[in-house]
Each structure stands twice: as structure tokens, then as C-alpha cells.
Amino acid sequence: MKGIPLPAAARLCSRCAGKVVQMRQVLSTSTRGYAAVTGTARQVQQPLNLMAGKRVDAADSSKQFELFAPATGETLKRVECCGSKDIDKAVGIAKDAFKEWSQVPAFERGQVLTRAAQLIRERSEELARTEVLDTGKPIWEARYDILGCADTIQYYGGLAPTVVGEHTKLAGGSFAYTVREPLGVVGGIGAWNYPFQMAAWKSSPALACGNALVFKPSPFTPLTAVMLGEIYKEAGLPDGCYNVVQGEGETGQLLCNHPDIAKMTFTGSVPTGSRIMEACAKGIKHVTLELGGKSPVIIFDDAHIDNAVKGAMLANFSNQGQVCSNGTRVFVQKKILPEFLKRLMERTGKMVIGDPNKDDTTVGATISPQQAAIVLNFIEGARTEGAKVLYGGERVTPTSPELAGGYYLTPCILTDCTDDMTVVKDEVFGSVMSVLAFDTEEEALRRANDTIFGLAGGIFTNDLSRAHRVASGMEAGSLYINNYNVYPVGVPFGGYKKSGLGRENGPDTLNYYSQIKSVYVEMNDVDCPY
Ligand SMILES: NC(=O)c1ccc[n+]([C@@H]2O[C@H](COP(=O)([O-])OP(=O)(O)OC[C@H]3O[C@@H](n4cnc5c(N)ncnc54)[C@H](O)[C@@H]3O)[C@@H](O)[C@H]2O)c1
Numbered sequence: 001m002k003g004i005p006l007p008a009a010a011r012l013c014s015r016c017a018g019k020v021v022q023m024r025q026v027l028s029t030s031t032r033g034y035a036a037v038t039g040t041a042r043q044v045q046q047p048l049n050l051m052a053g054k055r056v057d058a059a060d061s062s063k064q065f066e067l068f069a070p071a072t073g074e075t076l077k078r079v080e081c082c083g084s085k086d087i088d089k090a091v092g093i094a095k096d097a098f099k100e101w102s103q104v105p106a107f108e109r110g111q112v113l114t115r116a117a118q119l120i121r122e123r124s125e126e127l128a129r130t131e132v133l134d135t136g137k138p139i140w141e142a143r144y145d146i147l148g149c150a151d152t153i154q155y156y157g158g159l160a161p162t163v164v165g166e167h168t169k170l171a172g173g174s175f176a177y178t179v180r181e182p183l184g185v186v187g188g189i190g191a192w193n194y195p196f197q198m199a200a201w202k203s204s205p206a207l208a209c210g211n212a213l214v215f216k217p218s219p220f221t222p223l224t225a226v227m228l229g230e231i232y233k234e235a236g237l238p239d240g241c242y243n244v245v246q247g248e249g250e251t252g253q254l255l256c257n258h259p260d261i262a263k264m265t266f267t268g269s270v271p272t273g274s275r276i277m278e279a280c281a282k283g284i285k286h287v288t289l290e291l292g293g294k295s296p297v298i299i300f301d302d303a304h305i306d307n308a309v310k311g312a313m314l315a316n317f318s319n320q321g322q323v324c325s326n327g328t329r330v331f332v333q334k335k336i337l338p339e340f341l342k343r344l345m346e347r348t349g350k351m352v353i354g355d356p357n358k359d360d361t362t363v364g365a366t367i368s369p370q371q372a373a374i375v376l377n378f379i380e381g382a383r384t385e386g387a388k389v390l391y392g393g394e395r396v397t398p399t400s401p402e403l404a405g406g407y408y409l410t411p412c413i414l415t416d417c418t419d420d421m422t423v424v425k426d427e428v429f430g431s432v433m434s435v436l437a438f439d440t441e442e443e444a445l446r447r448a449n450d451t452i453f454g455l456a457g458g459i460f461t462n463d464l465s466r467a468h469r470v471a472s473g474m475e476a477g478s479l480y481i482n483n484y485n486v487y488p489v490g491v492p493f494g495g496y497k498k499s500g501l502g503r504e505n506g507p508d509t510l511n512y513y514s515q516i517k518s519v520y521v522e523m524n525d526v527d528c529p530y
Pocket of ligand 1: 189190191192193194216217218219247248249250251252253256267268269270272273275276289290291292293323324325427429455495499500
């Protein structure tokens with residue numbers, strides 16, 4: 001097959017931005033064998049829980065959730081929710097596996113992760129197609145995500161042997177040393193927008209440190225976390241080190257409350273994060289929270305305007321706008337506002353909405369009818385509060401009849417926005433860009449920071465001093481100067497304020513999955529006053 005031209009949007013970010021060149025290669029080798037609209041129940045292999053290296057049914061089938069394909073609206077399966085017996089079983093299995101895995105030399109643990117990364121690359125197309133089925137995101141984004149995850153897992157495989165202690169020389173030849181030890185059984189809970197990535201970003205540093213994991217994916221996207229477990233097994237991970245339990249909030253709570261869970265690592269909304277932290281507080285457990293955001297992008301009038309337009313689109317329209325770090329408050333300096341909007345409209349109008357399995361699609365399906373209704377409600381509310389819908393913000397039905405049950409929304413650009421509007425204050429989690437005009441740097445920074453969130457932020461300017469001055473003043477965990485939503489492996493990611501606690505994706509993450517033991521060694525007689 002000839003090389004398929006990379007869609008304009010494929011240069012854009014995803015939570016796991018990899019290399020564009022690598023992406024081109026993948027795009028050019030792998031569409032054969034997959035018809036467009038591949039959302040079919042045949043792709044779903046049951047059961048979807050993974051314990052001790054095997055797919056297993058839940059012990060009790062009384063509570064179930066419905067799994068459907070966002071692209072088509074087709075119901076794929078009913079999936080049983082894990083209850084307390086299942087959580088006890090999964091945590092017990094992980095606890096036993098931890099005893100063995102934590103004693104494996106770190107270099108060998110790293111080798112297992114490195115092999116898993118290679119297997120992911122070999123199976124990237126199957127994984128990406130399954131991710132499309134689960135999420136409705138465009139295939140090029142799914143491929144990008146999967147390859148980014150392979151990089152992350154390889155990265156932590158490489159870092160595993162660097163998890164070491166320190167030596168401190170003391171008086172009289174005595175000394176102390178520290179050992180960095182794993183925590184035990186880690187519980188992970190993921191959201192639905194980057195399902196494979198959440199399983200990968202949480203499991204790889206956890207396993208590199210010698211922990212065992214029980215992971216609960218979002219009930220909207222239960223498929224690929226199990227596939228990751230099968231890949232880990234094939235790569236040589238001992239059974240029981242990585243387990244998957246399916247279910248909704250109740251299953252998640254059981255996991256958080258389990259006495260043998262040493263740490264919870266969570267990605268999702270602020271209210272759920274708060275409940276998880278509460279449960280962890282009761283059990284004095286470690287916790288990492290990757291939560292929501294309402295990030296600002298500040299575009300100064302000296303910026304390269306086309307790059308600023310591309311950045312604003314990256315900050316709002318990837319993954320149907322369902323990205324935690326999205327820069328949904330776009331502050332534009334007044335002088336360039338008309339030109340910025342003109343170019344933004346032109347580019348946005350070229351986005352291709354439709355079948356996520358087609359290579360040239362840049363806007364896929366919204367995850368669920370409920371989420372689509374939330375997004376449309378925000379747009380309606382914005383209109384009522386005085387904003388102008390400059391572009392989009394409507395449901396469209398693609399021409400293919402199979403897609404009629406999916407929820408496809410045109411990316412929306414709102415102008416005449418003010419800081420007090422609900423759409424400007426609250427996280428929408430859809431493709432809704434609020435454009436806000438500003439006059440001065442001081443004003444833009446003050447307004448940008450006027451939020452309970454602090455996940456990310458963007459700055460577009462050609463003034464080097466201003467770029468770093470504003471970056472220094474912004475209250476957020478991830479900042480981009482003259483780009484947006486790029487996540488190279490090794491660069492930490494996480495939030496300030498209510499956007500979360502802890503970091504993922506960088507070297508520091510290993511500290512969140514390990515603890516320090518200090519050992520004092522006396523080389524002399526004990527000096528004692530008694
Ligand atoms: N900061 C990040 O890295 C990041 C990344 C992606 C998404 N997010 C955030 O995730 C949110 C969207 O995802 P969502 O709708 O799946 O979030 P959500 O909080 O509704 O659900 C997330 C997960 O928590 C589980 N859950 C729900 N109630 C629970 C409870 N009481 N106890 C334990 N688990 C429970 C869900 O089943 C799901 O697996 C947005 O706010 C988005 O910003 C953050």
C-alpha cells in the first residue's frame with residue numbers, strides 16, 4: 001500500500017505525542033483488512049477481567065453495564081461488574097505476586113517492560129482499532145496513542161534499574177544507606193478518553209518499581225487494558241502482577257477501600273478524585289490524582305499567527321475535545337483578534353467529521369449520548385449568557401447509515417465570551433473553544449490564573465522574555481510555549497490546584513510508586529547514657 005498522506009491534524013498532539021515520521025510509517029502500512037466502520041461485537045473478546053494472567057468472569061453477575069461503540073451506537077456486550085468477592089480475589093492474587101516480583105532484580109523487571117513495548121509496537125494496529133471501537137476517536141489518534149504508550153513502557157523499563165538508594169557517611173566510620181522499595185499492591189482507576197494510555201502510564205512505573213497492580217478501566221472503555229495485560233504476560237511478567245477488574249464507581253470504591261491496597265492512582269474528574277482521596281485518607285494510603293482542567297492559552301499580538309491558530313486547535317479539538325489538559329480559554333490580544341478568528345475559522349472548516357476508522361477523519365464520535373448532551377447544553381447555556389457561536393456546535397449525522405447511531409459534533413468556536421460565563425469557568429470535555437479578548441500581559445495572566453484548576457497552559461509569543469515571564473507566573477503543572485498538548489515521553493505531567501496531585505510520565509513518577517527505607521549502621525560501641 002502506498003503511503004497515506006498524514007492528515008493535517010495528525011501532526012497534532014495527543015496525550016502521547018510520538019514522532020510524526022514514525023506516525024507516517026504506521027499510517028502507510030496498516031489499513032488493509034479493516035473495513036471502515038469496524039465497530040463490531042466480534043472484536044470484543046470476553047471475559048474482560050484479568051486475574052493471575054487469565055481472562056475470568058466476575059463472581060457475581062447481578063450488576064452489569066452496557067458496552068457500546070460510540071462510532072455507531074451499536075451495543076456490543078453487557079459486561080459484569082466486579083463486586084467485593086472479585087476485588088478480594090484480585091487484590092489477594094496481586095499481593096501474592098508482589099512477593100515474587102518485588103524480589104526480581106530491577107534490570108530484569110525493566111527487560112520485561114522493554115519486551116512488552118516491542119510487542120505493543122508489533123500489535124499496534126490491532127490495539128489501535130480496538131481503541132477506536134471503544135472510544136470513537138479517529139484511527140490516526142489511536143495509533144499515535146498506542147505508539148506513545150510503547151515508548152512510555154520502554155522508558156520505564158529503562159529507568160527500572162535506576163531506582164536505587166543513597167549512602168551517607170557518618171562520624172566514626174558509621175554510615176546510613178537508603179533503599180527505595182515498592183509500595184505493594186497499587187490500585188489504578190482510569191477515565192475513558194485515553195484508555196490504553198491510562199493503563200500503560202499507571203502500570204509501567206508501578207511495575208518498574210516492583211509493585212503489583214489491580215486496574216479498573218472506565219466502564220465506557222474496558223477493552224484495551226486487558227489486552228495490555230496479555231501483552232505483559234507474553235513479555236514475561238509473572239501472573240498476578242497486573243490484573244484488571246471491570247465495573248463502575250462501586251467497583252472503584254471497593255478497590256480504594258480494600259485494606260491491602262497500598263496506593264491508589266486515579267485519572268478522572270475532580271468530584272470522583274475527591275471521593276478517592278477521602279477513601280485513601282481513611283486507610284492512610286498513598287494517592288496520585290490526575291484530574292480535570294480549564295486551561296488557558298494566551299496569544300500575544302506578536303505571535304506567529306498561524307502557529308497560534310494551530311496551537312489553539314490542538315488545545316481544543318483533538319480527541320473530540322475530550323482531553324483533560326485542553327486549553328479551552330483562548331485569550332487573544334485585541335489587535336490580532338479579527339485575523340486570528342478568520343484563520344481559525346478557515347482551518348476549522350477543513351476538519352473532516354465522520355467514520356473514525358477512516359484515515360482522513362479528524363473528528364470522530366463523542367464518547368456517549370450523555371456526553372454529547374452535556375456539550376450541547378454548555379453551548380446553549382453560553383448562548384443564553386451572551387456568547388456568540390461563531391462556528392459549529394451542532395450534532396451532524398455522517399452520510400454512512402451505520403454511523404447514524406453515533407454522536408458526531410462539529411467543533412465549536414465561541415466569541416464574545418466573558419470570564420464569568422459557565423462555559424468559561426467549567427470543564428466542558430468536548431470541542432468547545434471560548435475565545436476571550438485581552439489588552440495587557442498583566443491582565444491576561446491574572447485572568448488565566450483565575451480558576452480552581454491548574455493542569456496546563458499555553459503561551460504564544462515571539463518575545464522570549466515575555467514567554468518565560470508568563471510561564472513563571474502561570475499556576476499550572478504543564479506549560480507550552482508556542483505549541484500545545486505535546487507530551488513527549490519523559491516529561492512529567494500533572495496538575496496544580498484542583499487538577500491533581502503527583503506526576504505521571506517522567507522520572508519523578510517513580511518516587512510516587514516507591515518508598516524510602518533508611519538503614520543506620522553503627523560501626524562503634526553504642527554510646528548510651530544509661
Ligand atoms: N489529568 C489527567 O491526566 C486526566 C486525563 C484524562 C481525563 N481526565 C479527567 O477525567 C474526566 C473525564 O473522565 P470520566 O468521565 O471517566 O471521569 P469520572 O471521574 O466520572 O470516572 C473516572 C473513573 O472513576 C470511576 N469512578 C466513578 N466513581 C467512582 C468512585 N466513587 N470511586 C472510585 N471510582 C469511581 C469510573 O468508573 C471511572 O473508571 C474529566 O474531568 C477529565 O478532565 C484527567
